[in-house]
Structure formats: structure tokens, C-alpha cells
Amino acid sequence: MIKNDLLLRALRGEEVERPPVWMMRQAGRYLPEFIELRDKYDFFTRCQTPELAAEITVQPIRRFPLDAAIIFSDILVVPQAMGMDFEMRPGVGPWLENPIRTLQDVENIPVVDVEEELGYVYAAMDLTKKELDNNIPLIGFAGSPWTILCYAVEGQGSKSFDKAKSFCFKNPIAAHMLLEKITQTTIDYLLKKVEHGANVIQIFDSWGGMLSPADYDEFSWKYIERIVNEVSKVVPVTVFAKGCWFALEKMADSNASGLGVDWTITPELARQFTGNKKTLQGNFDPARLLSPPEKIQELVVDMIDRFGTQKYIANLGHGILPNVPVENAQAFIEAVVNYKKK
Ligand code: CP3
Numbered sequence: 001m002i003k004n005d006l007l008l009r010a011l012r013g014e015e016v017e018r019p020p021v022w023m024m025r026q027a028g029r030y031l032p033e034f035i036e037l038r039d040k041y042d043f044f045t046r047c048q049t050p051e052l053a054a055e056i057t058v059q060p061i062r063r064f065p066l067d068a069a070i071i072f073s074d075i076l077v078v079p080q081a082m083g084m085d086f087e088m089r090p091g092v093g094p095w096l097e098n099p100i101r102t103l104q105d106v107e108n109i110p111v112v113d114v115e116e117e118l119g120y121v122y123a124a125m126d127l128t129k130k131e132l133d134n135n136i137p138l139i140g141f142a143g144s145p146w147t148i149l150c151y152a153v154e155g156q157g158s159k160s161f162d163k164a165k166s167f168c169f170k171n172p173i174a175a176h177m178l179l180e181k182i183t184q185t186t187i188d189y190l191l192k193k194v195e196h197g198a199n200v201i202q203i204f205d206s207w208g209g210m211l212s213p214a215d216y217d218e219f220s221w222k223y224i225e226r227i228v229n230e231v232s233k234v235v236p237v238t239v240f241a242k243g244c245w246f247a248l249e250k251m252a253d254s255n256a257s258g259l260g261v262d263w264t265i266t267p268e269l270a271r272q273f274t275g276n277k278k279t280l281q282g283n284f285d286p287a288r289l290l291s292p293p294e295k296i297q298e299l300v301v302d303m304i305d306r307f308g309t310q311k312y313i314a315n316l317g318h319g320i321l322p323n324v325p326v327e328n329a330q331a332f333i334e335a336v337v338n339y340k341k342k
Helices: 006-012 032-040 043-048 050-063 077-081 103-107 119-132 145-154 162-170 172-195 213-231 245-251 267-274 286-290 293-307 326-337
Strands: 087-089 093-095 138-143 200-205 237-241 258-261 279-284 312-316
Touching (some): 006 200, 006 312, 032 050, 043 050, 043 119, 050 119, 077 145, 077 172, 103 172, 119 138, 138 145, 138 172, 145 200, 145 213, 162 172, 172 200, 172 213, 200 258, 213 237, 237 245, 237 279, 245 258, 258 267, 267 279, 267 293, 279 286, 279 293, 286 293, 286 326, 293 326
Parallel strands (some): 138 200, 200 237, 237 258, 258 279
Antiparallel strands (some): 087 093
């Protein structure tokens, strides 16, 4: 039993005293204690060393009254397990020397045993669960198949992911085979995360908004839905699809418990698209954490007033930025924790 189960209750649509709060990328570069470890160990060493990953996961929990922890890792550990040798290059970000560009490349991707390849993630989760001592839930996550395809084909980040899109449009058979392989691996990976203590699973579809609504259905949502259908049998699932307001109506009819929204949609429209069917999560503009703490407090109260206190999880509309002062992140969290209905 989790002592503070606000997040789980909000996801089940049960009554809560106030909305739960956590921040996407809460274990990150705005924390001095994170930077200390970042300067000593490279990114994937931090991910692959269970003691480091567990330590980084609990760093924000020691500082702030957060209602959930999210395991420190990356969405790219899944394609790495499938044989794609992603690196994190300073100043560049994710980098794959030999991107996936042909049907042959896709056919060469092996079926892997996630337990064997990603045992370090599970070991990090076991350590984290001990540290959390059932005080708050632990969130596990994975990238959506489409978002993973974006990096696998493009080989790096991009403003438009045009190489990934042209691969899908010119070579749909290879694209669907790749999406299929990622989907299967992701389902195995996430079900094992639940065995290792994940209380909630979040799917990050960071680049879903690059696709038109019709292409979104074909290349992204279809695969996310399969993951959601399997994983939601064991824990609540949240889907955060950045830029995908157009898909909210369809998502509201899925087995997801929570839907993440970014800051480009109003709470009213997000509610209108999803009815009262789902718990919504979001959607504070991460750059608004650069406002003075008093302004942050005011904006958070307005956000909760508009989403409502029920079926709602306060969060940012995307990951926290590295240049956010710690006091401002604290002001955001405390504004939710101290929220009083007018
Ligand atoms: O939320 C959390 O605190 C958990 C940790 C987490 C990380 N990455 C750690 C991380 C999560 C949930 C992710 C997911 C992730 N990774 C996504 C989806 C969410 C999103 O932001 O859209 C994506 C697209 C990635 C791929 C990735 N990893 C990118 C684009 C980058 C940034 C590269 C850069 O140049 O900054 C990363 C690196 C990364 N992952 C960092 C962290 C804290 C920062 C780099 C570092 O610490 O060295």
C-alpha cells in the first residue's frame, strides 16, 4: 500500500482533497545535486548504474513535497536494447551513428530479452522502491513507438523529423515493421517495469505533433493503443502526446486513465475534447517557471481553477528547462500542495 496515493486516486477518478503534482523531467539539470553527478558520469552511465539512477530519481523527492517519483532513465534505452547504439553527445543530444533507413535495416533488428538487456533499469527500480519506502508511487515510462522511430531513422533530434516522415511515407512496409518491433519490445519492457514496482506507466509521444491527424492514427496512435491495452490490465497508464490536441477525443475512448496535455491548449478545450472520461495532466508552460515565484503561484491557482481539482494531475506541459531556479520549481509545487478552492 502506498501512503500518499493521491496520484493513483486521481487516475482512478476517485475523490481527492487536492490535485496531485509532479513535474516531467523533475530529476534534471535545474538541480545542483544532479549537476554534480552529471559532471562526474556521462548520461548513459547514469542510466545504467542502478545506484546512480536511483539516487537521481529521489533527489527531487528529498527537496519537494512531490506526489510521485519517475524513474531516472531515458526513452532511448529501448532502441539501445534492440541493438541501436545511441550515444548522448554534448551539444548535440541523442546520436545514432548508423540510423535505420532500409527494410533490410529493420529486418536485422533482433528480438531481444528485455530482462537481459535492460536489467539495469529493473535494478534501479528495485533500489528506488526501497528508498521511497511506499511513501509515494513510482512512475515507469517508455517512448511511443513513433517517437522512438523518429530518433532511430533520423539518427538525432530534429526540428521537423523529415527523414523519419519520408521513411514512413516512402517505405510504409518497413516503417510498420519497425513500429511493430518497437511496440512488442516496449510492451515486454513495461510489463516487467510493473513487476519491479512501477505503480503508473506513462507513454511519452514527444513527436506525435509532427504528424497530420490521419498520419498520427496510422503511425503513432495505433501502436500506442496496443501498448495501453496490454499495460492498463495491470496499472493505470498515462499518455502524454505533445502537440496532439487533435487526437484527444479519440484518446478519451481508450483504456488510458490519464491524458497529458501541453500548454498550447486551454483547460476548457481539453475538457471539452475528453468529456469527463479521463484524468487530465498538465499543462503549465515550462518557460513560465522563469516568472517570479508570486506570478507562478497566481498562474498555478488559475490553472487548477480551470481544470478543476478532480480528475486532474498538476504538471508542466513538457519537461522542466535547465535554467529554472530551484525556488521557482518549489513555488510551482507548493502552489498545488497549498491550493485552496475559492
Ligand atoms: O522525467 C524525469 O525526470 C525522468 C527522466 C527522463 C529523462 N528523459 C532523463 C533525461 C525522461 C522521462 C526522459 C524521456 C525522454 N528522453 C523523452 C520524452 C520526453 C520529452 O522530453 O519529450 C525524449 C524525447 C528523450 C530523448 C532525450 N534524452 C533528449 C531529446 C535529451 C536531451 C538532449 C540534450 O542535449 O539535452 C535527452 C537527455 C536527457 N534525458 C536528459 C535527462 C535529464 C538531459 C541530459 C543530461 O542530463 O545529460
